[in-house]
Amino acid sequence: MLRRREIALAGAGVALAAPALAQSGPVEIQFWHGLAQPLGGLLEAIAGQFNESQNRARIVSSFRGSYPETMVAAIAAFRANAAPHVVQMFEVGTGTMMAAGRAIKPLHELLRETGVQINFDDYLPAVRGYYSLADGRMMSMPFNSSTAIMFYNKDAFRRAGLNPDQAPRTWAEMRAAATRLRAAGVEIPFTTAWPTWTQVEQQSAIHNTEIATLENGFGGLGAELRINNPLMQRHFTTLLEMGREGGFRWGGRDAAGDALFANGQAAIVHASSGARARFVRELPGGVANLGAAMLPFYDEVPGAPINSIIGGASFWAMNRGPAGGRNEAENRAIAEFFAFIARPEVAAKWHTDTGFLPVTRTAFEQVRATGFYAQNPGADIPIQQLLRGGGTMTGASRGIRLGGFTEIRTIMQEEMERALQGQQGADAALxxxxxxxxxxxxxxxxxxxx
Amino acid sequence: MRKVHFKGVALPYLLLLPQLVITGLFFFWPAGQAVWQSFLREDAFGLSSEFIGFENFADVLSDPSWLEAAGRTLVFSASVAALALGAALFLAVQADKQIRGADTYKTLLIWPYAVAPALAAVLWLFMFHPNIGIFGRMLNAAGIAWDYKLDGDQAMLLIILASAWKQVSYNFIFFLAGLQSIPKSVLEAAAIDGARPLRRFWTVTFPLLSPTAFFLLVVNLVYAFFDTFGVIHSLTQGGPGKSTETLIYRVYTDGVMNLNLGSSAAQSVILMILVIGLTIVQFRYVERKVHY
Known part of the structure; x- marks a missing residue:
């Protein structure tokens, strides 16, 4: 006699099996990202185009909060054996992911096993270098990359009697400009977003100075931070003095400084090139009032400036959890998705829509051919800056690969804050x-x- | 008290089951995990883990910045409790008087309790942000260099004010109920004896309120210790420097942001011991004091 409970269980089994059967068509690929609107929408649209372009795989995008939140969510999911197939990880998490062993599926392995081809020679060296091993094998798929550049308010420059078409090139000129702006009544002559990224990491790179030993950590986990060097001592002293003179204002941690420039209070900001879209929209006076220039440098440092480094995020293929990996169909789908986003037209559209870099040379040429840079002066500054000094990267300008780098950035920000409060000098902060x-x-x- | 006796044990346990499941699932299991985690050194992904005994605890307790955070938490919690209790007591005494529209005042005073901590913080941010906040701009215009993003003392002041403001409503309800339960005859007798209102308050009302006040003190301390994360996270993220990093915020930064799970778990266990201690004190004291 079949008891009622068994019938119920059998029914439940059928109900569970049904959707699995229905799904035997396209492979579902879980894709977690950390981009809020409007960028997140643009990114999900790319995934949507991929879904329409073929019928073997379907990308299911989901927004998981800020970059750090996405990182934590992916790690927790991995521990629970439910990691997403692909996760977008900010550049600061790169060191952590590289050391993550069998939690990740290195990109070069994924491509070799699936036979999918992506031409990484076409990628900008700074982009490629950040996400590859020392021997050049790619670990993750570069996507939204930016670099730090200088934006300035042309109206404020005019009011201070400065040439609105000539941004300060060096720190000496920066300081002189800040003094003039201050005298002309500009409340905040200079501020910065992402303080450690723009003022420590980028400044070190363009002056060909390592922030950590072993080529900024590319050489292994034994790297030590070394920002207590003459360059950073000089630079922190400059920032602290400008702070005291009223030429520099701390805009807060992370991206908080953007707001001070966007609302017209600050005349100069060092920010992500990806902030361009926001500034065009929000800055009083719009695009006509927005100046863009490369980061200033100390001209007394020999050999400076060279290329800056990138920020932004890349896509990592993850294994399901400690207990298991992926099957062949899943790997193939992930690789094809990556090949799709590597297409020049996809990269080019993302670049012109958002202000992030065109990550490949072909995409850059395509965009240039459309006349985009002629209509949007300054939009090519990030690329020029990444190729400054010939674009041959050194151990100091390839990128940064330190474990626990999120925490290290917080530490540097805390020490900068304490120095700017007057609690300690530049040397002590470093x-x-x-x-x-x-x-x-x-x-x-x-x-x-x- | 009338006791109900169930036949057998199945039904009472069945009735208790939902609560036991919830307690087990959401309290004991995670707490047990935290205790276990606090003895491990583990990478973020949980791929390699090593039992290291009390090393995490030793590291935490010998870390000068943790001890600083502990001191800061004491200052913060004491200030929040003092401010929230003082303001609530004052308001409750005023609302207890015969005034027109007393019910409206009472309702309005209870409102802030329904505001989520993160939202409360955003309200304060919009008031006191140096660039976009209305009071922040006024202070700067008046020549007071107000920038809580760079001045640690101002940041601390701001999170104390925001956290205390959130808690005033809760305290207010309890104080008001406490005041209303004081027999009018006692106060009238004191008045007939010639005690002025202020003297009546300090010699009659306040002592009779003391069990309520003590209960609230413990609740407020626990609140300031554990429930102010949202306020701090939205306003200062523990900065500038480390000047608003309390113990609970540090658990979050070390565990969630820095992925240092062992240390974070050890810190949680220390906090758990602390709150258990506070609760024991409260129960013993309140149990004893309840029959005055």
Missing amino acids: ANSVQRANVVLRNFERTNRG
Whole structure:
């Protein structure tokens, strides 16, 4: 006699099996990203185009909060054996992901196994270098890349009697311009978004100075932070003095400084090139009032400036969890999705829509051919800056690969804040950053040995 | 008290089951995980883990910046509790008087309690942001250099004000109920004896309110210790420097942002011991004091 419970269970089994059968068509690929609107919508539209372009795979995009939140969510999901197939990870998390062992599926492995081809020689060296191993093998799929550049308010420059078509080239000129702007009544002559990225990481790169040993950590987990060097001492001193003179205002951590420039209060900001879209929309006076220039440098440093480094995010293929990987169909779908976003027309559209970099040379040429840069002066500044000094990267300008780098950035921001409050000098801020960051690096080395 | 006796044990356990499941699932299981995690050194992905005994605890307790955070948390919690209790007591005494529209005042005073901490923080941000906040701009225009994003003391002041404001409503309800339960005859007797209102308050009302006040003190301390994360996260993220990083915020930064799970778990366990201690004190004291 069949009891009622067994019938119910059998019914439930059928109900569970049914959707699995229905799904035997396209492979579902879970894709988690960390871009809020409007960027997130543009990104999901690209995934949508991929879905329409073929019928073997279907990308299911979902927004998981800010970059750090997305990173934490993906890690937690991995521990619960439910990691997404693809996760968008900001550049700061690169070191952590590279050391993640079998949690990730390295891109070069994925492409070799599936036979899908992506021409990485076409990628900008700074982009390629950031996401590859020291021997050049790619670890993750570059997507939205930006670099830090200088934006300035042309009206404010005119009011201060400065040439609105000539931004300060060097820090000496920056300081002189800030003094003039201040005298002309500009409340905040200069501020910065992403303070450690623009003022420590980028400035070190363009002056060909390592922020950490072993080529900024590319050489292994044993790297030590070394920002207590003459260049950073000079630069922190400059920032602190400009702070005291009223030429520089701390705009807050992370992207907070953008707002001060967008509302017209600050005349100069060092920000992500990806902020361009926002500034065009929000800055009083619009695009006609928006100046863009390369980051200033110290001309007394020999050889400076060289290329800056990138920021932004890349896509990582993840294994399901500690207990298992992916099947062949899933890997193939992931690789094809990556090949799709590598297409020049996709990269070019993303670049012109958002202000992020055209990550490949072909995409750059395509956009140039449309006359986009002639109509949008300054939109090609990030690319020029990435190729400054010939574009041959050095150990100091390839990128940064430090474990626990999110924490190290926070440490550097905290020490900068304390210095700008007047609690410590430039030397102490740098020494404290180095000492605290090296504790983080050694802990990371210890936990990721195995 | 009338006791109901169930036949057998199945029904009472069945009735208890939902609550037990919830408690087990959402309290004991995670707490157990935290305790276990606090003895491990593990990478973020959980691929390699090593049992290291009390090393995480030793590291945390010998870390000068953790001790600083502990001191800061004490200052913060004491200030929040003092401010929230003082303001609530004052308001409750005023609302307890015979005034027109007392019910309206009471309702309005209870409102802030329904505001989520993160929202409360955003309200304060819109008031006190140095560039976009109305009071922030007024302060700067008046020549006071107000910038809580760079001045640690101002940041601390701001999170104390925002956190205390959130808690005033809760305290207000309890104080008002406490005041209303004080027998009028006692106060009238004191008045007949010639005690002025202020003296009546300090010698009659306040002592009779003390069990309520003590209960609220413990609740407020626990609130300031554990429930102010949203306010701090939305307003200062622990900065500038580390000047608004309390213990609970540090658990979050170390665990979630820095992915240092062992240390974060050890810190949680220390906090758990602390709150258990506070609760024991409260129960013992309140149990004893309840029959005055």
